[in-house]
Amino acid sequence: MPLIALEGVRYRYPEADGPALDGITTAVEPGQVILLRGPSGSGKSTLLRCLNGLVPHSTGGDFAGRVTVCGLDTRVHLPRELGARIGFVFQHPDAQFVLEDVEAELAFGLENLGLDRGVMRKRIEETIDQVGINALRHRRIATLSGGERQRVAIAAALAMHPAALVLDEPTSQLDPQAAEDVLQVVLRLVADLGMTTVIAEHRVERIAPFVDRIWTIDAGRLQDQAPREAVAKGGARPPVVDLALRAGWSPIPLGLRDARVRAQSLAAAIPDNPPADGAGTVIARLDRLGYSYPSARAVEDVSLTLRRGQVTALMGRNGSGKTTLLRLIGGTLRPQRGRLHSEGRVAYVPQDADALLFAATVRDELRGQPEDVIAPFQAWLPRYPRDLSAGERQQLAIAVVAGQADLLLLDEPTRGLDPVVKKALTSFLRLRAASGAAMLIATHDVEWAARTANRVLLMADGEVYADGPPRTVLSDSLVFATQINKLLGRGWLLPEEVPI
Amino acid sequence: MIRHPLAWCVWGIAGLCAAFIDRNPLLQVLLVLVVINVGLPHRRNPAMRHWKIGLALAVVPILFSAALSRFGRHVIFTLPGIPIVGGAWSWEAVAYGASTGVALLLTVAVFATLQANVRSADLVALLPRSLYRTGTVFALSLAFAPKTIASFQALLEARRLRGQRAGWRSAPGLVVPLLLTMLEQALQYGESLDARGYGSRRRSHYRPLGWSLFDGFVIGASLTSLILDLVLSPQPYNPYLDLAPSLPSAASLLSILLLATPALRGTPRMDHATNRA
Numbered sequence: 120m121p122l123i124a125l126e127g128v129r130y131r132y133p134e135a136d137g138p139a140l141d142g143i144t145t146a147v148e149p150g151q152v153i154l155l156r157g158p159s160g161s162g163k164s165t166l167l168r169c170l171n172g173l174v175p176h177s178t179g180g181d182f183a184g185r186v187t188v189c190g191l192d193t194r195v196h197l198p199r200e201l202g203a204r205i206g207f208v209f210q211h212p213d214a215q216f217v218l219e220d221v222e223a224e225l226a227f228g229l230e231n232l233g234l235d236r237g238v239m240r241k242r243i244e245e246t247i248d249q250v251g252i253n254a255l256r257h258r259r260i261a262t263l264s265g266g267e268r269q270r271v272a273i274a275a276a277l278a279m280h281p282a283a284l285v286l287d288e289p290t291s292q293l294d295p296q297a298a299e300d301v302l303q304v305v306l307r308l309v310a311d312l313g314m315t316t317v318i319a320e321h322r323v324e325r326i327a328p329f330v331d332r333i334w335t336i337d338a339g340r341l342q343d344q345a346p347r348e349a350v351a352k353g354g355a356r357p358p359v360v361d362l363a364l365r366a367g368w369s370p371i372p373l374g375l376r377d378a379r380v381r382a383q384s385l386a387a388a389i390p391d392n393p394p395a396d397g398a399g400t401v402i403a404r405l406d407r408l409g410y411s412y413p414s415a416r417a418v419e420d421v422s423l424t425l426r427r428g429q430v431t432a433l434m435g436r437n438g439s440g441k442t443t444l445l446r447l448i449g450g451t452l453r454p455q456r457g458r459l460h461s462e463g464r465v466a467y468v469p470q471d472a473d474a475l476l477f478a479a480t481v482r483d484e485l486r487g488q489p490e491d492v493i494a495p496f497q498a499w500l501p502r503y504p505r506d507l508s509a510g511e512r513q514q515l516a517i518a519v520v521a522g523q524a525d526l527l528l529l530d531e532p533t534r535g536l537d538p539v540v541k542k543a544l545t546s547f548l549r550l551r552a553a554s555g556a557a558m559l560i561a562t563h564d565v566e567w568a569a570r571t572a573n574r575v576l577l578m579a580d581g582e583v584y585a586d587g588p589p590r591t592v593l594s595d596s597l598v599f600a601t602q603i604n605k606l607l608g609r610g611w612l613l614p615e616e617v618p619i
Numbered sequence: 620m621i622r623h624p625l626a627w628c629v630w631g632i633a634g635l636c637a638a639f640i641d642r643n644p645l646l647q648v649l650l651v652l653v654v655i656n657v658g659l660p661h662r663r664n665p666a667m668r669h670w671k672i673g674l675a676l677a678v679v680p681i682l683f684s685a686a687l688s689r690f691g692r693h694v695i696f697t698l699p700g701i702p703i704v705g706g707a708w709s710w711e712a713v714a715y716g717a718s719t720g721v722a723l724l725l726t727v728a729v730f731a732t733l734q735a736n737v738r739s740a741d742l743v744a745l746l747p748r749s750l751y752r753t754g755t756v757f758a759l760s761l762a763f764a765p766k767t768i769a770s771f772q773a774l775l776e777a778r779r780l781r782g783q784r785a786g787w788r789s790a791p792g793l794v795v796p797l798l799l800t801m802l803e804q805a806l807q808y809g810e811s812l813d814a815r816g817y818g819s820r821r822r823s824h825y826r827p828l829g830w831s832l833f834d835g836f837v838i839g840a841s842l843t844s845l846i847l848d849l850v851l852s853p854q855p856y857n858p859y860l861d862l863a864p865s866l867p868s869a870a871s872l873l874s875i876l877l878l879a880t881p882a883l884r885g886t887p888r889m890d891h892a893t894n895r896a
Contacts (some may be wrong), residue, residue: 168810177810202816214804215811219738226825231816233823240825279816451776467780473803474770474777477796505799520780 120190121146122283122315123170128184130165130174130339139165141339143184147283147332150313154326154346156355157336158537160508163319164210166336167287170317171205172198189282203232206276208286210535212268221263221271222256228279242278249311250274250304265437266297270304277308283315284308290322291534292470294436294563296598302326321537323350324357324566324602328374347371355538358566358602362614375606382606388618390590390610399427402462402526402557403448409456409581410443417443419581420457425526425557430548432568432589433561434599435578441561442470444578445528448559463525470530472516476504484519492522495543514540517547527551529560533567545571569593569601569612624741626834626841627881630657631733633841633848634878638725640848641871642856644714644864647721649875654725656882658732666734672768673727677720684716685709690859714858741828770800833884840880847874 123146130140139162147153157163168174172193175182186193189204209215218224225246229239247253250270255263263271269289276284286305290298302325308314309329317334320326327333333349335342342349350356351364351371359378363371366385372378403425410418417440425431425448433441446452447459449467468475478484482500485493493500496515499507504515513532521527527548533541541564548558548571562568568575568589575592577585577599585592590610593599601612611617637650661667685695691709698705774793812818851870 171814173810173814177806177813197819198810198813199816199819202814202819205814207814209807209811209814211807214807215814217808217812217815217817223738223825227817228815230822230825231819233820235823236825236827239823243825275815449780451779469773469776469780471773473800474773474796475781477774477777505803 122149122151122189123147123317124185124187125169126185126187128169128186129181130169130183131181132165132178133180135180138339140169140341143339143341145334145341145343147315147317149282149315151315151331152309152326152329153317153332153334154323154330155317155319155334155336156321156323159535159540160511161336161537162339163336164287166334166341167207167285167317167319169193170283170285171201171207172196173207199231202228203279204282206279206281206284208269208272208276208284208289210287210289210291212265212272215272215275216260216268219261220257220259221252224260224271224275225256225278228275232279242280246274246278249308250277264297266293266300269293269297269301273301273304277314283317286316286318286320288319288321288535290320290325292437292531292563294434294439294598295565297437298322298563299325321355321535323355324359324374327357327360328376346373358614359606362603362606362617365614365617366619375602378606385607385617385619388609390612390616399429399555399557401425402427403465404460405448405457406459407457408444408447408454408459410447410452410454416581418447421581421583422457423576423583423586425559427525427555427557428552429574430552430558430572431560431574431576432572433559433576433578434563434565434568436598439578440581441578442530443581445530445559445561448526449528461526464523465526465528466521466524467528468517468520468530468532470534472513473505475516475520476512479503481507481515484515488518488522492518508535514544517544525556527556527558527560529558529562531562532560533562533564541567565593565599565601566613575599622829622831623834624737624828625745626837627733627737628742629838629841629845630878630881631729633845634729635726636845636848637875637878638722638729641867641875642718642722643867643871644718644721644856646867646871646875647718647725649872650725650878651721651728653875653879653882654728654732656879658728658735659882661732661735664735666731669727669731669734673724673731676727677717677724680719680723681713681716684712684719688712688715691862693862711858711862714862718856718858745828766804767797767801770804771797774800837880840877844874844877847871847877 125143125145128140128143129138131138155163165174169186170188176198188201191201216224217227225243226239229242247256250273252270252274255267290301293301305316306329309316327346330346333344333346335349335354347370350360359372359375368381401424405421405423408418408421421444435441445467447454449465451467476484481496481502481504484504485496504512513535517532532544552558572589575589576583577592590612593601593612594604594610595608603611603614641647658667685708686704689706691711693710694707695710697707774796847870856864
């Protein structure tokens with residue numbers, strides 16, 4: 120008997136024109152791991168929220184069909200009644216924290232279940248060990264890093280001993296190492312406890328080798344496929360799959376381990392040196408720039424120049440000072456130390472793009488922008504900006520703020536974007552660079568940075584410790600290497616550039 | 620040391636009542652001193668930074684009253700015939716605005732002190748299951764004061780980034796996006812409470828709340844202060860009738876002084892969560 124069953128699920132949000140979910144029938148057996156993928160706005164979050172009844176109980180709208188979890192019909196049972204059976208981890212952990220400190224947060228769900236103190240204590244201790252957060256147990260949540268918060272969010276859901284865990288893009292805001300840590304926690308739960316897991320994730324390369332099924336959702340329609348069949352057909356997939364398809368490997372490897380055996384047959388060629396970078400004129404010059412918050416230094420002694428025509432990726436773990444550096448250059452913070460000189464119009468797009476969108480329609484948001492900026496948004500012009508998906512809002516925010524800037528400062532612009540939109544963003548940025556603009560982009564997305572940037576800066580503890588072309592900086596790094604580089608080394612970064 | 624959050628809540632309610640009922644400037648000054656004394660041991664707590672917001676809020680009614688009121692015999696200066704602000708600015712108008720401003724300052728200060736001492740977890744735990752909806756709203760309101768400030772700052776910055784006005788004059792244009800942002804956050808937060816089983820059955824307590832003798836002492840003193848405030852007729856202050864305040868009664872003074880009880884043992888709540896990420 121399946122743990123989760125969806126039968127003819129059809130759902131339309133209030134006042135929406137079309138359905139968000141359109142006739143979905145599928146099932147999850149106990150212990151299975153499901154990867155949910157799909158373009159931005161395709162209905163991933165809506166589908167996940169059906170599993171614990173938040174859709175339709177919290178959202179309203181027209182719901183048809185049936186979702187059962189552990190035999191309970193979500194139309195009859197409220198989300199709070201399903202809370203003990205489905206552990207739900209939201210995309211933004213901050214949205215789900217109710218209390219101030221970690222241990223109280225872990226206990227919150229257990230208190231809601233009315234458990235005895237002794238049982239609660241036992242479960243909390245076990246969960247702390249399983250998720251590896253003993254060092255955090257007495258910390259205030261406000262003092263945790265993004266990765267730590269996500270692990271606490273998982274632990275809080277897990278402590279309730281749910282039959283299944285549902286995670287909505289749990290690594291979207293995390294640096295590569297923190298994302299790896301969080302996914303390792305999930306995979307350990309799967310291996311040790313046989314936890315049934317449904318996970319929406321854009322960074323499929325880390326999790327693809329471990330999933331039993333892949334659900335691909337597009338325009339509200341779902342395809343439930345075996346992993347190899349799903350990745351062969353396209354969508355978000357690991358770079359090794361792209362390489363395997365080019366090389367004609369069969370069966371298709373889903374992870375590095377499977378691919379290594381086949382990769383030995385590839386020619387031991389060395390990629391060409393990258394073209395000389397930095398030919399454009401200087402648009403911004405930073406001289407020993409520094410900034411400290413009352414509790415910690417954020418940027419220390421950073422000296423660099425940004426030139427027209429450059430697309431520079433700024434990488435580093437969460438809290439390394441990337442956002443502060445962007446804000447200093449963008450003028451929303453004043454440098455406390457050092458000097459900064461920039462020319463032309465500087466535009467900064469923060470991580471939370473929602474704050475940038477005030478107007479009633481996308482048309483109003485784009486009023487006054489040139490035709491070429493408006494063109495990609497024709498289909499959305501009458502829509503309310505905050506009704507767009509996270510990825511769509513991000514694109515719109517970039518367009519309204521950075522449309523005509525000479526120096527674009529983008530903070531995590533690929534967060535929540537699907538591969539197609541990421542590719543479009545790459546084209547847009549390259550076009551702007553070719554027309555003489557410069558870009559400095561804080562990102563955790565190694566694969567996208569390798570594909571988009573012609574220069575990479577690595578930051579740690581407020582300092583820039585590596586600066587150079589992607590092939591130099593992203594090669595042979597334990598944390599910031601692309602999957603193809605981890606597979607082949609020798610300076611290769613992307614599947615399409617490897618000679619077959 | 621106060622251990623039970625209920626003691627702080629009763630103190631807070633009594634403090635707020637005093638702030639709004641006693642408009643005699645002498646009593647208001649005394650109450651400010653009392654609240655400062657109670658809050659002083661917790662001055663390093665981030666919540667106490669909200670005092671600054673209280674000070675900013677306190678200035679607004681003074682400016683409004685002084686600029687718009689044309690009554691009063693004690694003239695500070697006279698502006699020529701400028702629309703709205705032209706005419707005689709009086710000390711009476713300033714005093715009237717200051718009385719409202721101090722009440723606002725005290726409101727923020729009392730809430731800051733509560734926020735520094737009471738965990739929202741403990742307050743949510745105090746509510747019975749039958750008040751599930753109330754509890755949700757209560758938890759939301761506790762979480763939302765700081766989030767609203769952060770959202771407002773983010774919106775101001777966003778306007779600046781889009782080359783739009785970002786000063787106080789732009790505030791009306793921010794109201795709708797701010798309300799929408801808060802509404803979205805409130806919905807997310809409510810969903811989180813639901814998804815984690817809040818209100819599904821009778822709650823148990825992981826950390827049972829303990830009582831101390833001092834808690835009872837604080838509750839007794841605060842309730843006495845509250846009763847004195849509510850039962851005794853308040854001493855009104857109308858600067859337009861008499862700029863000099865009357866001397867407060869002994870009972871009024873006592874009702875304010877009783878609110879200083881928490882300062883008698885003002886050790887801050889143990890906080891082992893000071894490490895920074």
